[in-house]
Every structure is written in structure tokens, then in C-alpha cells.
Amino acid sequence: MITMWVALSAAAVLAVSALATAWAQSKIGTAGAAALAEKPELAGTIVILVAIPETMVILGFIVAVLIILRGGGGG
Amino acid sequence: MIVPMARLRLLGPRERFDVALRCVQTLGELQLADVQHREGVSAAHLEPRTERRRTQLMRLLSDVDAAMHALGLAGPQAASGAAATVAEFARWARLAARTRTQARQLAERETALGEERALLTRYHEFLVAVAPDVRRLAGNPRLTSHAVVVPASGRAGLEGLANSLRESLGAEFSMTVHELHGGDAAVFLVLPTRFNERIEAQLSAAHVPEVPLPPEYRALPLEAAVPKMLARLIEIPAELATCRERRATLARTQGPQLVTARAAIQDWLDAAAARERTAVTTHGFTIEGWLPERAVAEFEERVTSAAGPTVIVETIAREAWGAEEVPVVLTNPRLFHPFELLIALLPLPRYGSIDPTPFVAVFFPLIFGMILGDVGYGLALGGLALLVHHRAAPDSMMRSATEIALPCSLFAIIFGVLFGEFFGDLPQRLFHLHPLVLDREKSVFAALAAAVGLGVVQIVLGLILGAITSARHDRKHALGSGVSAAMVLLVVAALLAAFKILPSALFTPSVIALLCAFPVLIFAEGIIAPVEMLATLGNVLSYARIMALGTASVMLAIVANQMVGAVGSTAVGLLFALLFHLVNFAIGVFSPAIHTLRLHYVEFFGKFYKPGGRRFQPFGHRAANPAATNTTQQVARRQP
Numbered sequence: 001m002i003t004m005w006v007a008l009s010a011a012a013v014l015a016v017s018a019l020a021t022a023w024a025q026s027k028i029g030t031a032g033a034a035a036l037a038e039k040p041e042l043a044g045t046i047v048i049l050v051a052i053p054e055t056m057v058i059l060g061f062i063v064a065v066l067i068i069l070r071g072g073g074g075g
Numbered sequence: 076m077i078v079p080m081a082r083l084r085l086l087g088p089r090e091r092f093d094v095a096l097r098c099v100q101t102l103g104e105l106q107l108a109d110v111q112h113r114e115g116v117s118a119a120h121l122e123p124r125t126e127r128r129r130t131q132l133m134r135l136l137s138d139v140d141a142a143m144h145a146l147g148l149a150g151p152q153a154a155s156g157a158a159a160t161v162a163e164f165a166r167w168a169r170l171a172a173r174t175r176t177q178a179r180q181l182a183e184r185e186t187a188l189g190e191e192r193a194l195l196t197r198y199h200e201f202l203v204a205v206a207p208d209v210r211r212l213a214g215n216p217r218l219t220s221h222a223v224v225v226p227a228s229g230r231a232g233l234e235g236l237a238n239s240l241r242e243s244l245g246a247e248f249s250m251t252v253h254e255l256h257g258g259d260a261a262v263f264l265v266l267p268t269r270f271n272e273r274i275e276a277q278l279s280a281a282h283v284p285e286v287p288l289p290p291e292y293r294a295l296p297l298e299a300a301v302p303k304m305l306a307r308l309i310e311i312p313a314e315l316a317t318c319r320e321r322r323a324t325l326a327r328t329q330g331p332q333l334v335t336a337r338a339a340i341q342d343w344l345d346a347a348a349a350r351e352r353t354a355v356t357t358h359g360f361t362i363e364g365w366l367p368e369r370a371v372a373e374f375e376e377r378v379t380s381a382a383g384p385t386v387i388v389e390t391i392a393r394e395a396w397g398a399e400e401v402p403v404v405l406t407n408p409r410l411f412h413p414f415e416l417l418i419a420l421l422p423l424p425r426y427g428s429i430d431p432t433p434f435v436a437v438f439f440p441l442i443f444g445m446i447l448g449d450v451g452y453g454l455a456l457g458g459l460a461l462l463v464h465h466r467a468a469p470d471s472m473m474r475s476a477t478e479i480a481l482p483c484s485l486f487a488i489i490f491g492v493l494f495g496e497f498f499g500d501l502p503q504r505l506f507h508l509h510p511l512v513l514d515r516e517k518s519v520f521a522a523l524a525a526a527v528g529l530g531v532v533q534i535v536l537g538l539i540l541g542a543i544t545s546a547r548h549d550r551k552h553a554l555g556s557g558v559s560a561a562m563v564l565l566v567v568a569a570l571l572a573a574f575k576i577l578p579s580a581l582f583t584p585s586v587i588a589l590l591c592a593f594p595v596l597i598f599a600e601g602i603i604a605p606v607e608m609l610a611t612l613g614n615v616l617s618y619a620r621i622m623a624l625g626t627a628s629v630m631l632a633i634v635a636n637q638m639v640g641a642v643g644s645t646a647v648g649l650l651f652a653l654l655f656h657l658v659n660f661a662i663g664v665f666s667p668a669i670h671t672l673r674l675h676y677v678e679f680f681g682k683f684y685k686p687g688g689r690r691f692q693p694f695g696h697r698a699a700n701p702a703a704t705n706t707t708q709q710v711a712r713r714q715p
Contacts, residue, residue, distance in 0.1 A: 044420035048676055051669045058623040059616070065519050065626070 006071035010064040017060025024053035077430045077688075078367045078404040082108065082396050085362040085378065087386035092119060092360040096353070098381040100346055103695025104374055105364035106402050110354040119350040119360065129347050135164065136340045138171040143333050145178035146326040159339035167336035174329045181322045185315060192311045194289055195304055202305050204253035204261045209301045212265060218247070219268045220297045223278065227258030240277070244270050342696050349694055363391070364694070365402050401426035403688035411436040413478035417672065421680070423688035428544050431675075431684060438533060438679070439479070439671055444486020445529070446624045446667035448515065449632065451498035452660050453487030460484060483668075498656055499632025515629045522622040530618025530678070531567050534611060535560045537682030544683050555599030556682070558592050559611055565589045566612065614678040620670050628666075631659040 032046035083105065087095055099105050110116075121129060205222055212220055225233060237250045244266050253261040266274055292300040354361045366374060375388040403423045405415055407430070414436040424430055447453065460480035467473040495502055495510030502508040515522050538560035545553035565585050572582035596604045635655035639648040 047669060048420075048673050051673045052677065054670070055617055055620065058620040061623045061627070062523065062619050069519060 002071070006067060009071070010067045013067065014057070014060050014064045017057045017063075021053045021057040021060075024056070025050055028053065076406060076433070077424060077426060077428070078369075078406050080365050080401050080404070080426065080691075081368040081371050082363065082365055082391040082401075083371065083374070084389050084391055085360075085386060086389065087360055087382065089355060089358050089360055091382060091386050092353075092355060095360065095362060095378070095382045095386045096346060096349060098378055098386075099362060099364070100342070100349070100694055100696060101381070102374065102377055104370060104693050105362075105366050106692055107349055107352045107362070107364045107694045108400070109352050110361050110363050116354045116356050116361075119353050119355045121347055121350065125347070129344065132164065132340050132343055135168050135171060136337065136344065138168065138175060139333055139337050139340065142171045142175035142178060143330070143337070145175055145182055146322065146330060146333075148326060148330050148333065159343065163336075163339070167332070167340070170329060170332055171336065174325060174333065177325055178322060181318050181325070185318045185322075188311055188315050188318065192308070192315070195308045195311070198289075198304060199308060201261045202301050205251075205263045205297075206301055206305060208251050208263045208265070209298045212298050217268055218265055219271050221264045221266075221274060221278065222297055223262045223264070225260045225262050227260075230258075230260050233260065233262065240264070240266075240274070243277075244274070338696070345694065365691070366693070367404055398425065398427035399687070401689075402691035404691045405430050405432060407432045407436075413475040414439065416472065416475045416479065417675075420672075421676065421684075422686035423690060425685040425687045427547070428685035428688075429540050429683055431680060434536070434540075434679070435675055436482075439675065440482040440486045442529065442621060442671045442674060443483040443667045444488075444490045445526070445621050446671070447483075447487040447628065447663050448490035448494045448625055449496040449498065449628070449663070450488050450491035451496075451501070451656075452632075452663055453484045453491050455660055456480060456487060456664060457484035494629075496629060496632070499629060499636050501636060504636060515625055516633060519622070519626060522625060523619055526618050526621035526625075527615060529621065530615040530674075531563060533618070533674075533679050534615050534682065535563055537679045538563070538611070541683035544685060551599050555596060555604065558596045558599060559608060562589060562592050562596065562608060563611060563615065565592065611682075614681070617678055618674060620674070624666055624670060628659065628663045631662070632656065635659060 028050050032042075032050060035042055036046060085095055085099070099107075110118075120126075201222070201224065209220065212218055233250075233252060240250065241248050247265075247267050248270075249265045251263045251265075253263070264274065289304070292304060295303070353363075371390060378386060378388050403426050405418070405423075407415060411433050414432050417435055417439065418424075418430070418432050444453070447456070457480075460477040464474060464477035464481070467477060491497065493510070493512040494515050495508060496515070500516065513521050513525070538556045542553040542556035542560070545556060565588050568577060569582055569585035569589065571577040572579055572585060593605075596608065600607060635652045638652040638655060639645060641648060
């Protein structure tokens with residue numbers, strides 16, 4: 001039973017953080033594409049801007065790993 | 076590093092002004108700076124006659140650009156720095172006008188031919204379908220023809236229409252149906268000429284439109300128009316090729332002259348604009364500008380020899396100018412030079428701040444290698460980089476990118492050895508070899524600690540660099556950066572002591588030191604300091620992505636290896652594994668590059684980087700700089 005809750009918690013953490021990242025990247029990506037149409041030289045900066053929200057899913061991934069390892073779900 | 080710059084002032088008698096300005100342009104080393112005008116001192120404005128010439132040359136430049144554009148010539152190329160006389164400008168004006176007209180006529184002809192071909196191509200299928208019937212009909216004055224296109228939906232009623240027409244028009248009537256692309260049908264009707272009006276009325280009543288021919292063929296009967304249109308379709312490509320060839324010949328013969336003309340006109344206009352930035356009195360002149368400090372002595376010597384001993388060069392004291400107006404030149408050792416490409420994505424660093432290129436050159440490959448951390452992928456990346464490097468043009472962006480990729484692949488190989496990874500867990504799977512330092516698949520906490528540890532190092536280094544940058548002009552901010560660096564280290568020490576990695580006895584002193592540092596931080600940075608401190612600690616944690624991306628990469632590689640034997644036959648499994656490794660390699664190169672850049676730009680640079688530098692753009696010829704030995708002759712020859 002505990003293992004199931006551990007797995008569900010880890011999945012929820014990753015899912016929520018991934019959705020948040022996706023939402024943020026969609027907004028930044030849209031604005032970035034519009035900016036690129038006018039200033040193609042901003043390509044590098046925009047790629048970096050799009051990568052910034054990935055912190056959320058990466059930290060989500062780490063928390064999920066910690067939940068699995070610390071919660072005894074790692075086998 | 077940022078090259079130290081010097082501000083120079085050229086002084087001389089008024090009559091040597093033009094010579095001195097030409098000399099500066101020919102040397103192409105000095106970026107002009109605006110000279111402050113005082114009473115009795117003014118900019119060297121152009122005389123009315125020269126001002127008129129400037130207007131003419133601006134118009135000529137626009138003509139030359141238009142001619143080059145019409146010929147499809149790319150941006151101006153370097154030509155020669157030879158002098159331009161009034162006669163040459165006049166010749167170029169005639170050349171530009173003539174070439175522009177010819178090129179425009181050819182371009183218009185090409186457009187018209189292209190449009191005609193596009194129009195006829197639309198009829199091509201229909202023309203080919205009805206052409207045999209039309210040929211049969213040609214030369215028979217008793218018969219006439221009509222062509223209609225019946226849509227696919229109306230084809231069912233064709234048979235009935237044919238029968239009804241045959242009954243009313245007699246045996247001489249015939250109808251041929253040709254299937255067209257998309258299900259439509261081309262219907263060709265042949266009938267005696269005397270029934271022409273009746274068939275037109277019947278077609279109109281049945282709402283069947285005749286095929287509308289292009290305007291120039293509408294007056295002709297179908298049996299005359301169809302062969303002409305088909306013949307025209309064959310002729311057009313040859314005519315188009317002739318036009319293109321003539322335009323290419325024009326570009327080949329007149330292009331170099333236009334490029335030379337553009338460079339010379341732009342030179343003249345640049346020189347005229349430069350005069351506005353200088354200062355003259357009745358008897359003397361002043362030109363000021365920037366150039367790298369190391370080039371001052373040689374520049375002085377060249378100016379004196381080219382403009383004469385009456386023109387002197389003096390260095391303006393450092394106290395007389397501010398850092399914000401100084402242009403920036405970056406210089407780095409050969410090994411670090413390609414990494415300037417990564418700095419070029421941001422605004423230039425301000426003069427007097429720190430050029431981050433050497434730090435990026437060390438940390439970028441290190442972090443990239445730590446994330447990828449696989450001998451196999453490292454070798455693949457290195458091989459790919461070598462291949463592209465071999466083919467890329469010297470000094471191209473692609474060449475620089477490969478020169479960045481090579482150290483990255485080297486670090487990936489080194490970390491791959493330490494992590495015991497060769498396309499994932501193949502060494503353990505095949506040879507039972509174990510990692511030398513860290514197993515990223517199992518030791519997640521150790522990998523996390525290593526990533527955050529690297530974050531501590533880079534963030535503390537950033538804060539120290541920030542303190543050094545601010546020390547000259549903002550000592551309070553420098554103190555704040557220094558205290559922040561110390562506090563990050565104290566937090567780390569307290570945490571390590573709390574988890575008994577360091578002796579527990581260190582915990583209390585670390586916490587006490589933190590509490591003591593806190594008021595100093597607020598004094599230096601203000602009330603916002605605690606928030607900034609938390610943000611700094613957040614920046615350190617952001618380096619956890621090194622571990623996260625690395626773990627994801629190794630897990631994908633392991634999944635790829637597990638496919639062998641898991642999916643059908645070994646061969647199919649091997650194919651899937653190779654495909655998966657290829658995908659993982661692509662992700663494994665792109666993702667670490669983006670995230671390593673982000674760690675540098677956002678976390679590391681945020682602590683010390685001062686953007687806002689102006690690029691160094693020396694005043695010179697648009698064309699290639701002539702040799703220094705020719706300087707005197709050229710300066711003497713060229714007068715704006």
C-alpha cells in the first residue's frame with residue numbers, strides 16, 4: 001500500500017511540474033517566435049529563455065527520485 | 076579579457092586636416108570619438124560645393140545598391156582601397172544607371188515569361204488532351220469546334236447531351252471526351268459552322284462554360300490557338316534561360332565595378348561624416364578617438380610619417396574619460412577564442428568589467444561533459460566535430476562551434492571513464508567492469524551532491540568576480556558580493572556538519588558566523604539582501620539539473636541496451652537499440668548545451684557580468700586596407 005502511495009506521489013510531483021513547465025514554455029515560445037520574426041539575431045537568447053522554465057520539471061524530477069528512494073519505492 | 080584602450084588626440088595645423096583625416100581612415104585603427112566644441116572651435120563642416128557632392132553621392136550610392144540588387148549581387152564585398160576621382164564617380168553614375176535599367180528590363184522580362192508559363196501550364200493537360208482532334212479539324216472551313224471542361228459531378232449527363240446534340244445537329248456532329256486530372260472531363264465538340272450560334276446558345280442554356288483561353292489567344296479559333304499555345308510552352312524555357320544568362324553576364328561584367336564603386340562612395344561618405352566628429356579652428360584641428368593601448372606607439376609613428384611632423388598625437392589621460400564611452404575589444408588565447416561565440420549571444424561586457432570568456436571556456440566543457448558523461452557518445456561527438464571542422468570554412472561560425480564541441484567531447488569521455496559508461500551500461504553488461512568513481516544509475520545522491528558542489532564553486536566564483544568588478548567604483552556592493560560568497564560557503568559548511576560529512580563541531584561556529592554576516596549583508600545590499608541571498612541559494616540548487624539530465628541520459632541509454640533481446644530477434648533488438656542510442660545522442664548533445672549555457676547566463680553571469688559595452692568599430696575604408704607603405708601617397712592623392 002505504501003509503495004503505491006510513494007509511486008503515486010512521485011508521479012504527481014513529476015506530472016504537475018511538467019505541466020507547469022509546459023505552460024510556461026508555451027507562453028515563452030509563442031512570444032519568442034513573434035520576436036524572432038522581427039529580430040532573427042535573438043535566436044540564441046530565445047532558446048535560453050525557453051529553457052529557463054525547465055528548472056521546474058528538473059527539480060520535480062529530483063523530488064520524485066528522492067520520494068522514491070527515501071520512501072522505499074526504489075526496490 | 077577586455078583589451079585596455081587609450082584615447083588619443085591628433086592635433087595639427089588647419090591646412091593638414093584633410094591629410095590627417097585621410098591618414099586616419101587609411102590606417103583604419105582609430106574609432107572616432109566626438110570632440111567637445113568650445114568657443115571658437117567648431118566641427119569641420121563641408122563646404123557648400125562638397126555638401127552638394129555628398130547629396131549626389133548618396134543618390135549614386137542608392138543607384139548602385141539598386142543595380143546590385145537587380146543583378147542579385149549580395150552585400151558589398153571588399154574591393155580595393157584605390158582613390159576615386161570626380162571622373163570615376165561620373166563614370167560609375169552612368170554605369171549604375173545603365174546597369175540598373177538593363178537589369179530591371181531583364182528581370183521584368185523574366186517575370187513576364189514566368190507568369191506566361193504558369194498560365195499556359197494550367198492549360199497544358201487540356202491542350203494535350205484536345206490537340207489531336209484540333210489537328211484533325213485544321214484546314215476544314217466547313218467545320219468549327221468548341222471545347223468545354225465538365226466537372227466530375229456533371230459527367231453522368233454527358234451521354235444524354237451528346238445524343239440530344241446529335242439529333243438536332245445531324246451526323247456531322249461529333250463529341251470527344253478526355254479524362255482530366257481530378258476526374259473532370261475535357262469535352263471537344265465538332266460541328267458544322269452554320270450551327271455555331273445554336274451550339275453556343277445550347278451550351279449557355281445548359282450552364283456549361285467554354286474554357287476561357289488566355290487573352291492573347293481568345294481572338295483565334297481553337298484549332299489555331301491550341302498549337303500556338305503548345306508551341307509557346309516549349310519556347311518559354313529557352314527564352315527564360317537566355318534572360319538569366321544575360322543577367323548573369325551583366326553581373327559578371329559589371330558586378331566587380333559596382334562593388335568597387337560602392338566601396339569608394341561609402342569611403343567618401345564615411346570621411347564626410349567623420350568631419351562632423353572633429354573640431355577645427357581658424358588655424359588648427361583636433362581629431363579624437365579610441366584604439367587599443369598596445370597599438371598607440373605604432374599608430375603615432377604611422378601618423379607622423381604619413382601626415383607629416385606638424386601633426387602630433389597625444390594620449391588623453393585616463394582621468395579625463397569615463398568607462399561607459401569606451402568601445403570594447405575582446406582578446407583571448409587561441410584555445411579560448413571559439414568560446415567568444417557563446418558570449419556574442421549576449422550584449423558585450425562593459426569596458427572595465429570582466430570578460431567571462433576564459434571562465435566559460437573552462438566551465439562549459441566541464442559541465443557539458445559531466446552531463447553527457449559517456450565514452451561512446453563523447454567519441455561520436457568528437458568524431459562528428461572533427462569531420463565538420465575539416466569541412467567548415469576558416470573563421471566561420473561553424474568552425475568555432477566545432478572547436479567548442481571538441482573539448483566538450485573530451486570532457487564527456489573523461490567523465491564517461493569516471494562513471495564507467497560506454498553507450499550506457501555496456502561495460503558492466505558485457506565485461507562486468509565497474510565505474511571508477513560514481514555509478515550514475517544507482518548513486519543518485521552522490522551525483523546530486525557533485526552537481527550542487529560544482530554549483531557552489533561556480534556561484535562563489537561569480538560572487539568573488541562581482542566583488543572584484545565592483546571594488547573600483549562601488550565598494551559597498553563589492554562588500555555585499557564578498558559577504559554573499561562567504562555566506563554561501565558557511566551555509567554549505569553548516570549543512571555538511573549537520574549531515575556529519577564534516578565534523579559536527581563545525582555546525583555551531585558556522586551558524587554563528589552566518590548570523591554575524593547577516594547584518595553586514597543588509598548594510599551592504601539593503602533590506603532586499605535576504606531575498607537576494609535566498610535567490611543565490613536557489614541558483615546553487617539550479618545546478619542539480621546536471622545530475623537530473625545526466626541520470627535521464629544514462630537511463631535512456633540503459634533502456635536502449637535492454638532492447639537487445641527484449642524485442643523479437645536479436646537483429647531487430649539491435650536495430651531498435653541503435654535507433655534509440657541515436658535519439659539519445661541527439662538529445663544528449665542538444666540538451667546539455669542549452670542547460671549549460673543557461674547555467675552560465677542566468678546563474679553564473681548574474682553575479683558579475685556587466686553588459687552594455689560598445690563594439691569597437693574603427694574608422695577605415697570599406698575596402699581592403701592598403702599597405703602601410705602606400706599611406707603617404709594615398710593620403711596626398713585623396714581630397715574629399
